[in-house]
Amino acid sequence: xxxxxxxxxxxxxxxxxxxxxxxxxxxxxxxxxxxxxxxxxxxxxxxxxxxxxxxxxxxxxxxxxxxxxxxxxxxxxxxxxxxxxxxxxxxxxxxxxxxxxxxxxxxxxxxxxxxxxxxxxxxxxxxxxxxxxxxxxxxxxxxxxxxxxxxxxxxxxxxxxxxxxxxxxxxxxxxxxxxxxxxxxxxxxxxxxxxxxxxxxxxxxxxxxxxxxxxxxxxxxxxxxxxxxxxxxxxxxxxxxxxxxxxxxxxxxxxxxxxxxxxxxxxxxxxxxxxxxxxxxxxxxxxxxxxxxxxxxxxxxxxxxxxxxxxxxxxxxxxxxxxxxxxxxxxxxxxxxxxxxxxxxxxxxxx
Amino acid sequence: xxxxxxxxxxxxxxxxxxxxxxxxxxxxxxxxxxxxxxxxxxxxxxxxxxxxxxxxxxxxxxxxxxxxxxxxxxxxxxxxxxxxxxxxxxxxxxxxxxxxxxxxxxxxxxxxxxxxxxxxxxxxxxxxxxxxxxxxxxxxxxxxxxxxxxxxxxxxxxxxxxxxxxxxxxxxxxxxxxxxxxxxxxxxxxxxxxxxxxxxxxxxxxxxxxxxxxxxxxxxxxxxxxxxxxxxx
Amino acid sequence: xxxxxxxxxxxxxxxxxxxxxxxxxxxxxxxxxxxxxxxxxxxxxxxxxxxxxxxxxxxxxxxxxxxxxxxxxxxxxxxxxxxxxxxxxxxxxxxxxxxxxxxxxxxxxxxxxxxxxxxxxxxxxxxxxxxxxxxxxxxxxxxxxxxxxxxxxxxxxxxxxxxxxxxxxxxxxxxxxxxxxxxxxxxxxxxxxxxxxxxxxxxxxxxxxxxxxxxxxxxxxxxxxxxxxxxxxxxxxxxxxxxxxxxxxxxxxxxxxxxxxxxxxxxxxxxxxxxxxxxxxxxxxxxxxxxxxxx
Numbered sequence: 001x002x003x004x005x006x007x008x009x010x011x012x013x014x015x016x017x018x019x020x021x022x023x024x025x026x027x028x029x030x031x032x033x034x035x036x037x038x039x040x041x042x043x044x045x046x047x048x049x050x051x052x053x054x055x056x057x058x059x060x061x062x063x064x065x066x067x068x069x070x071x072x073x074x075x076x077x078x079x080x081x082x083x084x085x086x087x088x089x090x091x092x093x094x095x096x097x098x099x100x101x102x103x104x105x106x107x108x109x110x111x112x113x114x115x116x117x118x119x120x121x122x123x124x125x126x127x128x129x130x131x132x133x134x135x136x137x138x139x140x141x142x143x144x145x146x147x148x149x150x151x152x153x154x155x156x157x158x159x160x161x162x163x164x165x166x167x168x169x170x171x172x173x174x175x176x177x178x179x180x181x182x183x184x185x186x187x188x189x190x191x192x193x194x195x196x197x198x199x200x201x202x203x204x205x206x207x208x209x210x211x212x213x214x215x216x217x218x219x220x221x222x223x224x225x226x227x228x229x230x231x232x233x234x235x236x237x238x239x240x241x242x243x244x245x246x247x248x249x250x251x252x253x254x255x256x257x258x259x260x261x262x263x264x265x266x267x268x269x270x271x272x273x274x275x276x277x278x279x280x281x282x283x284x285x286x287x288x289x290x291x292x293x294x295x296x297x298x299x300x301x302x303x304x305x306x307x308x309x310x311x312x313x314x315x316x317x318x319x320x321x322x323x324x325x326x327x328x329x330x331x332x333x334x335x336x337x338x339x340x341x342x343x344x345x346x347x348x349x350x351x
Numbered sequence: 352x353x354x355x356x357x358x359x360x361x362x363x364x365x366x367x368x369x370x371x372x373x374x375x376x377x378x379x380x381x382x383x384x385x386x387x388x389x390x391x392x393x394x395x396x397x398x399x400x401x402x403x404x405x406x407x408x409x410x411x412x413x414x415x416x417x418x419x420x421x422x423x424x425x426x427x428x429x430x431x432x433x434x435x436x437x438x439x440x441x442x443x444x445x446x447x448x449x450x451x452x453x454x455x456x457x458x459x460x461x462x463x464x465x466x467x468x469x470x471x472x473x474x475x476x477x478x479x480x481x482x483x484x485x486x487x488x489x490x491x492x493x494x495x496x497x498x499x500x501x502x503x504x505x506x507x508x509x510x511x512x513x514x515x516x517x518x519x520x521x522x523x524x525x526x527x528x529x530x531x532x533x534x535x536x537x538x539x540x541x542x543x544x545x546x547x548x549x550x551x552x553x554x555x556x557x558x559x560x561x562x563x564x565x566x567x568x569x570x571x572x573x574x575x576x577x578x579x580x581x582x583x584x
Numbered sequence: 585x586x587x588x589x590x591x592x593x594x595x596x597x598x599x600x601x602x603x604x605x606x607x608x609x610x611x612x613x614x615x616x617x618x619x620x621x622x623x624x625x626x627x628x629x630x631x632x633x634x635x636x637x638x639x640x641x642x643x644x645x646x647x648x649x650x651x652x653x654x655x656x657x658x659x660x661x662x663x664x665x666x667x668x669x670x671x672x673x674x675x676x677x678x679x680x681x682x683x684x685x686x687x688x689x690x691x692x693x694x695x696x697x698x699x700x701x702x703x704x705x706x707x708x709x710x711x712x713x714x715x716x717x718x719x720x721x722x723x724x725x726x727x728x729x730x731x732x733x734x735x736x737x738x739x740x741x742x743x744x745x746x747x748x749x750x751x752x753x754x755x756x757x758x759x760x761x762x763x764x765x766x767x768x769x770x771x772x773x774x775x776x777x778x779x780x781x782x783x784x785x786x787x788x789x790x791x792x793x794x795x796x797x798x799x800x801x802x803x804x805x806x807x808x809x810x811x812x813x814x815x816x817x818x819x820x821x822x823x824x825x826x827x828x829x830x831x832x833x834x835x836x837x838x839x840x841x842x843x844x845x846x847x848x849x850x851x852x853x854x855x856x857x858x859x860x861x862x863x864x865x866x867x868x869x870x871x872x873x874x875x876x877x878x879x
Contacts, residue, residue, distance in 0.1 A: 061678045063685075128866035134678055135620040136865060139813050143858025150855035253806065257689055264682065299696030299802070306690035313683045314671050401765060425768035437763040439756045446752050453753060454768030501768070 012189070016182055023178060035174060041275075041282045042177035043239050048262040048274030049184050050231035055260070056268030057192065058224040059204035061134055064125070064141030065232050065259050067148040068118040070251035072233025073240040074152060074159060076114035077168050079105035080241070107171040111237040118233025121148070122226045130221040137225075145256065152248035164247030165240075172241040180238060181275070184231050189271055191227070200224060204269075254302075261309050267319030276320050281305070352377040352536055353398065353429075353505055358407030360393050367393040369560045371407070375505070375553075380528070380537040382568075384544050385557035391540040392434055394557075395507045398538070399431040400424045411505070426454050428504030434540075435513065436494040440483030444474055447482050447493055451500030467496040470526065488519035495526065506530065508539040512546060524550060548572060587720040592843045593836075598727045600835025601734035602792055604828040606812035607819065608738060609785035611827035612778045614816065615758035618677060622684040623664055625809020626691030627783045631657055631790025632800040633695060636706055646709050653791065654784045661783025665776055673775075688806070696802040703801035706794035726795045733792075737785060738828055745824060754778060758822070807854060814861045820874030829872060834860075 027035055047065060054060040105113075121144065129140040152159045159165070191197050199220050202210040211217050240246045258281065266277020285301055292300050316323055353375040360368040368390045375381045383391045396402040398409065400421035408417045416424060438447050448467060452460055468475035471492045477485065482493060491511060498506060511527070512520040520543075528550055531537050541547050548568045556564040556571060564571055610624045634656055638649040668687050672679050707713075714725040745751040757764040757774045765771055793808065794800040811834060819830020834857065841856045864871065 055678075059676070059678060061681050125862065128862060128869075132865065132869050133618075135618075135681055135813075136817070136869070138620065138681055139810060139817075140858075140862060140865060142810060143814075143861050146858050147855045150852055154851055257685070260682070260685070297697055298701045299693035302689055302693035303697060306686045306693060309686035310668055310683055310690065313679055313686065314668070317679065399766065401762065421765050422768050422770055425766065431766055433763060433766065437760060437766075439759050439763070441759050442752065442755060446756075449749075450752060450756050450764075450767045450769070453749070497767075 012186070019178070019182075023174060027174060037282060037286055039172075039174045039177050039242060041278050042174070042181050043235050043242065044259065044262060044282060045275040045278040046177070046181050046184050046235040046238070047232055047259045048266065048278050049181070049188060049271075050228045050235065051259050051263050052268060052270075052274045053188055053191075053228040053231075054224050055263060056270070056273070057197070057204060058200045058221060059134070059207075060130075060221060060225065061138045062141045062225065062228070063138045063253075063256055063260070064143070064145040066251040066253065066255040067141070067145030068121060068229040068232035069236030069239065069255070070145070070148050070152060070246075070248070071118040071121050072111075072114035072236030073246050073251070074114075074165075074236075075117040075233070076110040076237030077165055077240045077246060078158070079110035079113060080107060080169055080171065081165065107169075107241065111234055111241075114237035115230040115233035118236070119226045119230040122229030123222070126222045126225040130225060131218045142253070142256075145251070145253070149248045149251055152251075159248070162248055164245060164250075166245040168240050168244045168246070170241065170244055172238045177238055177242065180234055184234070185271060185275075187227075187231075192271075196220070196223070257302075257305075261305050263319075264309060264317075265312055265319050267321030267323070267325075270319070270321040270325065273319050273321035280320065352412055353538070354410040355394075355398065356408045356410070358394075358397060358409065359405045360390075360397055360402060361405055367560055368397070368404075371560070371562060373555050373562060373565070375536060375538050377536055378531070378534060379552040380531050380539070380550060381553045381555070382544075382547050382551045383538065383540045383555050383557060384542065387542070388559070389557040390560040391557055392509050393560075395431060395509050395538070395540055399429055399507060422454065425501060428502065429507065430498045430501045430503035430505070431507040432494045432498045432509065432511065434509040436490050438482045438485075438490055438493050438497065440481070442482055443479050444482055444485070444493055445478045447497050448474070448500050451497035452502070455502060463500055463502075467499055470499075470529070471496050487515050488523070491515060491519070491523055492526075495523070495530075499530070503535055505536045505538065508537065510540055510542065512541065512543050520546060544568075544572065588843075591721050592839055594721055594723055594727070595843070596836035596839035597832075598723075598730050598796065598835070599839055600832035601731050602789055602796070602808075602831075603811060603815050603835045604831025605734050605737060605785055605789045605792075606808055607815035607827035607831040608741060608824065609782035609789070610809070610812045611816050611822075611824060612754075612782045613775075615822055615824070616754065616761070616775055616778050617669075617673070617680070619669070619680045619684065620813055621782075622681070622809060623668075623687040623691060624782065624786055624812060625805035625807075626688045627657060627660065627786035627805070628790040628793060628808050629695055629800070629802060629805035630660060630691060631787030632706070632794040632804065633699060633790075634787065635708075635791040635794065636704060636800055639709065640707065646711070650788070650791075653787045657784040657787025658780035661779040661781075662776055664783070665779045670772075688809070692802055692806065699802060701802065703799045706798055706800045708791075708795040712795050726792075730792045730796065733788070737788075741781075741785075742824070750774070750777065811857055814857055817861060817869075817871055818864050820871035823871075823873045826871060826873035833872075 023038070026038055030038075047069060051062065051065050054062045125140055125144045126137075129137050153162045155161070192200070199210070199215045202213065202215055203217055203220055207217055236251075262277035262281045263274050264277070265280060266275065267273025284304070288301050288304070292298060312319065318326060355374070356372050358368060358371045359366070360371075371390075371394065383394060385391055393402060397404050400416075400419060400423075404417070408415060410416065411424075411427060411429060414427070416427065416429075419427070439450065442450070448464065449460075452463065468478075473489055474493060474496055477489070482490065485493060495511075508527070511523055515523065524546060527537060527539070539547070539551075551568055554565060554568045554571050555562050606624070606628070609627075610621060613619060613621050613624075631653055634653045635649055638644045638652055639646070644652075664687060668683050669680060672683060708726065712724070712726045712729060716723055716725070745755060753764065753767075753769045754774050754777065756767065757769060757771055761771060764774070789808075790800075790805070793804060812831070815830035815834045816827050817830070818833055819828070820826025837860060838853055838857055842853050845852075
């Protein structure tokens with residue numbers, strides 16, 4: 001490792017330590033409810049950061065993230081679900097080699113398998129679709145989510161159908177979640193800094209030029225998509241073992257939309273943007289929930305989100321973190337800084 | 352008729368045309384020549400209005416048209432036959448011609464269709480065919496016909512000979528000369544100077560976005576050196 | 585058995601008619617801007633609620649309601665383009681996609697806010713509630729209305745796009761937008777017309793949907809809008825007849841699957857539709873009648 005890389009790692013580690021320090025502080029000073037929300041933010045941050053890989057850095061637009069989270073959640077849950085409860089909950093259909101009546105998977109492998117399953121799903125969707133134009137992926141990934149949730153609702157003997165699974169062992173807590181967030185960000189960071197990352201950025205700029213440079217565009221798109229799905233699966237698994245209950249209709253388009261808007265508002269194409277976005281959006285939601293309930297105006301929060309999204313797309317597409325970076329560059333370079341502004345969403349190939 | 356004054360055009364940060372000034376008198380055929388990338392197409396696009404210059408002015412028949420959009424310029428009589436012909440391949444020959452006259456509100460359309468069909472009998476034959484099935488030369492005729500349907504006063508042609516066989520090109524240029532004789536002014540861009548050397552009244556030679564030479568063709572192309580230097584041989 | 589098949593065919597025709605109209609409305613915009621307008625689904629919802637309000641609350645005559653809905657639908661289409669999409673034209677395609685998503689969410693939740701999270705029972709005028717039985721095949725006057733008006737709208741639209749000056753201009757703009765400008769075509773006007781036409785068609789389909797299923801809710805448009813896109817892909821991207829064919833194909837396939845498989849599988853209807861989409865994308869992404877789209 002050269003000196004520069006070492007320094008960057010050093011900054012990263014410092015950041016992690018500071019972050020954990022803050023979490024410790026929050027855990028000991030704030031009430032249970034707030035800590036719960038902070039943990040939830042962590043989970044969504046993982047989801048948004050993984051979405052950042054496809055939507056922010058590769059210029060794709062996946063709308064099926066909730067589907068990958070669902071796969072991760074269900075697979076991980078079915079593996080870790082305590083044996084004695086399986087009988088009570090009528091889940092006999094798990095094939096013996098997976099667990100059988102005697103066995104119960106430990107958390108980490110189950111989580112991993114959840115992520116892997118999600119990644120495999122991404123392969124199934126990605127291979128036919130990613131060689132085509134962007135909007136095909138949007139609808140196909142949406143379709144994947146529908147297929148997954150429909151299966152979850154339909155295969156009642158495995159998943160308990162629409163009733164969902166409750167009393168999931170509480171394996172995930174604040175530390176696990178943020179630990180995984182650090183891992184996710186780290187992986188994506190190192191990925192971007194490599195030749196793989198450069199290829200993806202080239203694709204985002206202009207697919208046509210990237211192809212001309214000999215980059216196998218479809219291969220890299222699939223790679224991004226699969227890695228992103230893996231971490232989404234992890235997020236799903238963490239969610240299941242934190243909230244302790246999952247139902248198919250939770251993993252709906254609304255969830256995907258939440259993750260998308262966290263990404264955009266926070267700043268697509270930046271490392272910390274998704275986390276900032278997750279915090280912002282979740283904070284808004286829980287702040288406004290009481291008003292919504294009190295005045296019985298359901299849908300208010302989503303309307304605000306939608307307006308926010310449209311406004312951001314029209315006038316401030318870099319999001320919060322992107323905007324801050326621009327401002328800093330602007331300030332540093334004087335007049336020249338403005339040229340570094342770029343819309344981090346999609347590429348400008350239009351035929 | 353057309354006066355271009357000190358025009359600067361850039362695509363993003365890349366300059367395409369620098370400090371360009373030239374004029375085209377009514378009734379003339381004028382050519383813009385130069386090697387690939389000299390900026391010739393950009394000039395035509397700027398004249399017709401699909402590209403906006405960073406600075407400079409354009410005048411057409413005493414009017415300052417610098418701020419006019421292409422729709423307005425077409426109505427004023429500036430019509431471009433773009434590079435590669437760009438006919439609507441999914442529409443029929445007839446529909447393509449009809450679209451040429453889209454901006455016109457007058458009723459002489461049927462008469463003009465007859466005129467175009469007289470000029471290009473093959474188009475009449477293929478009137479209901481999908482334009483994408485036409486040969487290269489026929490597509491060029493269609494593109495010309497379509498432009499004529501717009502009732503142009505100034506006809507801009509971007510590399511009309513591109514991708515066409517020499518015999519076909521000869522026919523095309525014969526037609527272009529006939530068109531000019533009806534009073535339409537022509538400004539064309541061409542890489543193949545041998546074809547046009549006897550047809551045009553005036554030539555501007557461009558290189559990397561600037562006009563380096565201009566004059567009647569016989570003077571400008573007096574020596575082979577000039578041809579070598581500016582046109583890559 | 586024969587009766588059962590015939591019944592399925594009738595059902596497929598009705599569902600197919602609605603999908604075909606939706607696909608038509610969506611492809612008008614898609615053809616020109618290459619934009620999958622997620623908000624299109626929202627217009628179905630708006631249309632349905634407009635009909636609900638004017639018929640049940642204001643108690644206006646149906647024809648008047650129709651006119652109002654068409655006009656309002658078109659107006660909203662115009663607004664959409666003006667407020668949200670116009671600024672993003674010429675930029676990355678994905679930006680338009682995301683914004684259209686935002687617009688849909690806005691429409692869905694504003695409806696939820698202004699109306700109610702609960703579905704409303706939708707009662708069309710009595711004329712639509714007649715039931716018929718022909719040799720054992722059951723259908724209602726709503727079904728007849730849907731099929732007939734779908735066919736008329738499609739016929740009228742085809743006439744428009746093939747014969748009228750503006751229609752030809754739209755086709756030209758859909759093929760090459762820059763060259764269209766060179767013809768003196770006001771491309772903005774063409775795009776706005778596309779939005780308005782598509783939205784008006786969506787609004788009327790909202791009525792059909794509500795009348796057919798007897799209820800409307802704030803989220804009724806989402807799946808319909810997405811399925812419209814599936815219909816376009818199946819039938820052929822960039823092709824107007826393709827969109828309509830795709831709509832009918834989708835309607836028939838969905839009906840057939842729900843009808844022929846054992847009852848427990850009925851809930852899988854949406855999953856079927858998307859599996860079909862993935863198959864088509866894998867095997868023949870151009871669709872049945874599509875033109876080659878630059879990638």
